[in-house]
């Protein structure tokens with residue numbers, strides 16, 4: 001067995017398929033169904049408190065004894081910036097007025113980073129999930145070392161070779177190569193320094209220039225896509241958008257309807273929803289961010305404004321400001337139970353030409 005797939009065998013994975021961690025969208029039922037079906041199911045806890053995360057892990061364990069993957073957001077803590085925040089809230093005021101309301105008086109850091117989060121880190125070392133991954137950068141070295149010493153497989157997202165090298169140097173086990181096609185937040189360490197590499201080139205560069213196993217992420221929607229990623233040198237594919245329409249996901253009816261509509265053909269990257277660049281179905285906030293032209297409040301303070309606006313709008317049946325994250329492969333999303341999707345993906349992969357000998 002290749003040393004690059006040994007970690008998957010250790011986790012009991014029968015297929016090179018990771019259901020991407022998706023904060024707010026992945027659920028214990030989704031993760032458990034994928035792991036039971038022979039892939040790796042994941043929970044994104046970047047928007048959860050330590051207690052909520054502990055509960056999600058317990059709920060998942062009640063559904064499966066197989067490996068589960070917990071994903072952390074490791075951004076630098078947000079800096080309050082009154083000038084930026086006032087300017088952005090003024091830009092949004094006419095949008096709030098559409099729904100007969102006003103912007104919030106101030107913005108808050110609604111989600112804590114895992115970096116420096118002693119309570120969250122202690123919980124993880126106590127619960128010992130089989131896999132822990134990092135997005136938006138790396139946490140302190142002590143956490144990486146402690147997780148690995150506890151026998152936990154570690155993964156980290158890279159959007160460039162430079163980030164991949166930092167992941168390798170930190171002793172992380174596996175690199176998730178996230179291409180610009182990917183749905184959701186860019187994992188870029190410094191959002192101001194995004195190389196915007198596509199999955200195809202990124203996987204190839206990382207497979208050539210790092211020694212770690214590489215998981216491909218971004219725009220992979222079917223067995224043909226997984227086969228292509230494996231051919232490029234990846235050992236597995238991490239897929240998010242493909243799993244949103246599964247009944248086990250937490251996606252709202254409006255999100256599902258958009259993903260099945262013509263709008264799925266139009267995704268774009270904006271920081272105007274959360275404060276960090278993320279790809280989703282294009283909506284009014286994409287245009288507003290573009291028009292604003294000024295630096296936005298830090299992640300996740302911008303998210304506080306976006307969520308307030310979405311709440312006011314959705315109460316009146318409008319989803320113009322929703323965080324409907326989706327990758328460029330969105331029009332290829334299929335609605336079926338997660339276990340069935342894993343089976344279909346594995347069957348499609350088996351029919352695709354394998355990696356060159």
Ligand SMILES: Cc1cc2nc3c(=O)[nH]c(=O)nc-3n(C[C@H](O)[C@H](O)[C@H](O)COP(=O)(O)O)c2cc1C
Pocket residue numbers: 020021022023025044045046071134135157178181182183184185217218219220238239240241242244325326327328329
């Ligand atoms: C709805 C949604 C939420 C996401 N949330 C997270 C997250 O919490 N943590 C993370 O590391 N990646 C997250 N991602 C990105 C995925 O890890 C992965 O890079 C992406 O889904 C791959 O592209 P695809 O959506 O085209 O399959 C999210 C993606 C989507 C679509």
